[in-house]
Amino acid sequence: MNSLTLKDVKRNNYSLIYRLLYHEKKLSKQDLANRLRLSLPTVSQNLNQLESQGLVRKSGLLAGQVGRKAVAYSLCEKARVAVGVEIQRDVLLITAVDIYGRTFLRKETRCVFRDESGYYEEVGRAVLDFLAEMEVTPGAVLGIGFAVQALASADGREITYGKILYRTGMLVDELEKGIKLPCSFIHDARCAATAELWFDRKIKDAVYLSVGKHLGGALIMNRRIHQGSRGCSGAIEHMTLVRDGRDCYCGGHGCMEAYCSLEALLQGKDTLPRFFERLRAGEAEYVRRWTSFLEDLSVALNDLYAIFDVPCILGGSIAPYITKDDIDSLHERVFSRTAFPNPQPFIKISNAPADNVAVGAALPYIRRYLDSV
Ligand SMILES: [Zn+2]
Structure with missing residues (x-):
């Protein structure tokens, strides 16, 4: 003192x-x-x-x-704001959040991914158009977080592993030079986990699993996203579930991604709503596929439970369709495998709001600002 x-x-x-x-x-x-x-x-x-x-x-x-x-x-809630952009294959979902992490503007813009400078210029223009619509004072925007289906360096400057859309080695400078505000890349599953932490103050440690078109994972320890020495911590999607199993986009075989993502669950013209409509109507083929999906997911969850012994949060676009019965069924399957006595229910469904990935890409700017005041 x-x-x-x-x-x-x-x-x-x-x-x-x-x-x-x-x-x-x-x-x-x-x-x-x-x-x-x-x-x-x-x-x-x-x-x-x-x-x-x-x-x-x-x-x-x-x-x-x-x-x-x-x-x-x-x-003044909007005296400082941050923007989050979820990069999807043909759409950009852009959200603006205030100092409380509340979304006050959102926009979806069609922007088809192609690995060329014209694409990054288009992304930059879409963000600039969005910023112009925000009606905030100059200097209010703290930064723009880009949620990518790739791993990024801890400082968000570089894609360290990208095989789906953004390529390994890409620098955020390419986007920053057009936007002229601080920008960063963040792994989309980490964005979702960040949003989960922001909106659920009770979480301490957890494994976060984002089940969407692709699978993504993040490990939360003591209310922080664990990075690991190479920034790959929590990338559960490439954990081997089946030796020499199905091909994975990473070049490996039998990864959890190839069994527990929507790419694995949906077939032909299936969409998520259509799949669950048919499943809940009891159509045999859909029940068979869902049962097999839950079985594979439970094998992975059993491993995660054995390693971390912490709650597991199921998020991603599948989350709104999962029922309590599905969670009970997952627990039964895990408990039938677990090596340890007295297993306790540990799987829960995400309760983060819609657009959690885009919002979670913006939140680190708000968090850093609040910590600095
Ligand atoms: Zn893989």
Whole structure:
């Protein structure tokens, strides 16, 4: 404490006031002074500063303790925002989130992937058009996260493993030069896990499995996404499920991806809604395929449960279709295999909001900003 300078103390008060307002949403000067044990002039001075920076605004009145109403202060939710872009094969899903991680603008733009500079220019233009529609003050955009079906370096500057859309070695500079704002690449399953963490404060450790067209995994430890030494931690999709089994896009055989992704589940003209409609109607072929899918998934879940002994969250585009009966069936299958006594239910369905991948690509910018105030 002795080593704190006056400047540190002032900075600390500013930050305490910002954080309490963030948490409580609406407070009067007196509330802030009481809760933080600060003098009214100190609170006023900081509120003036925050107001002049456009970070705080007066927002109505609050009932005071002695009957008089007091002016309420709130944070300006859109004073700092971040953008997340989910890159799909022929569509870009772009979302903008405020400091609370709430989506206030979303847009889907057709943009067919091709590995040439024209494509990256098109992505840049789509993002710039979106930024123009956002109606935020200049300087409000903290950055743009691109959720990719690939692994990225820890700093988000480079694709370190890309075989589906973006290629290994691609640099984010290619997108940044057109957009002129900080940009980063993030593995899409990590984005989904980031959104899960943001919207579910109770998660501590978990394995996150995103079951979509492709499979993706992320490992959450102590509320952080585990990176590993090469940034590949949690890439469960290439865990071998069947020795010399089905081909995988990674060049290997028998990977979990080839059994537990929608590419493996859906056939012909199947779409997710159509598949589940027929399955729930009891059509034999669909029941057979679903049973086989659950069986394969349970083998992988049993391995993950044995290694990590933490909850497993099932997310991705399949999540809204999974029922409690499906989860019960998965548990039964895992428990029939597990080596350890007294297994406890550990599989749950994701409860992150829609667009969790795009939102999760934006959230790291908000998190870093909040940590820095
Ligand atoms: Zn593979």
